[in-house]
Every structure is written in structure tokens, then in C-alpha cells.
Amino acid sequence: RQIDPDKHESMLGLQFEVMEEMIGGERSIRVLMSYRSDRYGPDDVERLRNTTSGVFSRFAEAGASNRVLTTLA
Numbered sequence: 001r002q003i004d005p006d007k008h009e010s011m012l013g014l015q016f017e018v019m020e021e022m023i024g025g026e027r028s029i030r031v032l033m034s035y036r037s038d039r040y041g042p043d044d045v046e047r048l049r050n051t052t053s054g055v056f057s058r059f060a061e062a063g064a065s066n067r068v069l070t071t072l073a
Contacts, residue, residue, distance in 0.1 A: 012039075013035055013036035013038075013039040013040065014033065014034070014035050014036075014040075014048070015033070015034040015035075016031060016032070016033055016034075016052070017031070017032040017034075018030075018031050019031075019032070029056060031052060031053075031056065033045075033048065033049065033052065035048075
């Protein structure tokens with residue numbers, strides 16, 4: 001189920017939408033990133049994608065909810 005947020009222009013030219021999904025009986029999260037191409041080049045976008053993916057992967061690890069946030073970085 002997707003809940004559309006109010007969309008306003010960001011000062012950074014970035015917008016993230018996080019959606020929870022059920023795929024094959026498993027819960028998953030989809031993160032969509034929109035960005036202004038006049039502010040971010042392909043290398044910037046790839047770095048943002050890798051960082052965001054890494055953070056969500058760390059959140060998904062067993063016991064992550066019991067850890068101090070700074071240890072997940």
C-alpha cells in the first residue's frame with residue numbers, strides 16, 4: 001500500500017518515498033528516490049543509491065532494533 005505524501009520542492013532537490021510491500025508472502029520495503037538531474041550527476045546518484053541501500057540493509061539485520069543507531073553506520 002502506498003501513501004502519497006504531499007510533494008513539495010526540496011531545497012536539496014531530493015525526495016525519498018518508502019513503501020512496505022508483501023512479495024511472495026514476505027514483507028519488503030521499496031525506496032524510490034527522485035532527484036533533480038541539474039543538481040546530481042550519475043556518480044552522485046549511484047553514491048546516494050549505494051548509501052541508502054546499505055543503511056536499509058543494516059536496519060534489516062537480526063537484532064538491529066536493539067542496537068544504538070550509531071553502531072549501524
